[in-house]
Amino acid sequence: MKIAVWGAGAVGLLWAHRLAGFFPGTLLLTRTREQRDKIRAEGLALTGLDGVHRIARNLDVRWSREERLPACDVIFLTVKQTVVPVIAAEVRRVGHSSSDIWLWQNGMGQERLLGDDIDSHRLYRAVTTEGALREGPACVRHTGRGETRVGPVGGESISPLTAGLIRVLVSSGFSIFPDREIDRRAWEKLAINCVINPLTALWNVSNGDLPGREGFSAWMDGILKEVVRVAEAEGIVLSEAELSEKVRAVCRDTAANRSSMLQDLLRGEKTEVDYINGAVGEKGKQHGIPTPFNDRLTLLVHRAEEEGVPEGEDGLSHPPSSG
Known part of the structure; x- marks a missing residue:
């Protein structure tokens, strides 16, 4: 072979x-x-x-x-x-x-x-x-x-x-x-990536440091709620509680890791945000489901692609209202 x-x-x-x-x-x-x-x-x-x-x-x-x-x-x-x-x-x-x-x-x-x-x-x-x-x-x-x-x-x-x-x-x-059931697994991983990739990139932290950031829980909850709703519209049933546990487990198990999105920004390269948070936003539009958390993150990461990793105001201080 x-x-x-x-x-x-x-x-x-x-x-x-x-x-x-x-x-x-x-x-x-x-x-x-x-x-x-x-x-x-x-x-x-x-x-x-x-x-x-x-x-x-x-x-x-x-x-x-x-x-x-x-x-x-x-x-x-x-x-x-x-x-x-x-x-x-x-x-x-x-x-x-x-x-x-x-x-x-x-x-x-x-x-x-x-x-x-x-x-x-x-x-x-x-x-x-x-x-x-x-x-x-x-x-x-x-x-x-x-x-x-x-x-x-x-x-x-x-x-x-x-x-x-x-x-x-x-x-x-x-x-x-x-x-x-690989489609459900893919949605589960997408949900995890929707949280870890953009937040580590915009806060410039390793996976292990992410859960300790102020505002992390609010962002994670908002992101996952949107992913669960969009996945359900696509015929995939996910549990927000289980996803939350998996996000924290991945952060713990890969504590030393810098996410691929953070590494892309540090190298000045284009990220995959359009296929992660952006994909949730696009699917949400198709089903009439608002996705303000994922939309905001897509926008902020695109801004960081142009301007670099934020050193001061990162746009994450005030999470959007849930859709």
Whole structure:
């Protein structure tokens, strides 16, 4: 089985390192030639939860824009959601007619961004609560223990290819499970991201410091109420109380993590807010459900994309009224 990991951020590097232990020659596709050359020269270093450093040197590391790339049976698409439509044609080039594609993005709607040429039966959502931090082009740290759920986007049965890969990973001790309720899992993760990503980004704090911020509970309650209402309109039943507990658990279990949205702002890059809080706002409009908390956060994060991480007034002092 030939596996590709497309995207060498924190999640991509974590899984590339893991896969290399069982599938030598796992293809890792980087955004830049510089990162490719660094990993080729030094190997990919992983610092585990136990503090031990391990280096993988048996990866097939390529620049994603190289003309000739090998065909792969399973593709882990770990790029940001904003990049998915840009590389859609290239993803088709790396796969073949029966390749499975695992979508690891934080937001919603990524399957539509790939276009109509890819059969939806080949698409899987991978919803993870694992924490990882990219410490350099060739270095990643595992920062929080979690689990990964994988299920078909179209709600069909899981292919023998994906089922076999999951079995290998489970037998090796990884917490990864097939899940036929993956849409509900995706909504649960969306809800968690709607809270943690923008609030850590705008307050410039790590996940572990978030619950201690003044105003956190009011913002979390307002955000989650909106997500629960919108999800219900989409046919997904969620529990606000359970989501609140999960948000706090993720903050605790990934305490050292800086959210992807905060990291994007610190690097001066575009965030995925349109596919997270913005997606809730758009779905809310379709169903006639007001979403003032998520709308405000989308606006504030866009402002921070232009002006940088707020150092003074962050716009979070006065939460909006609930819709």
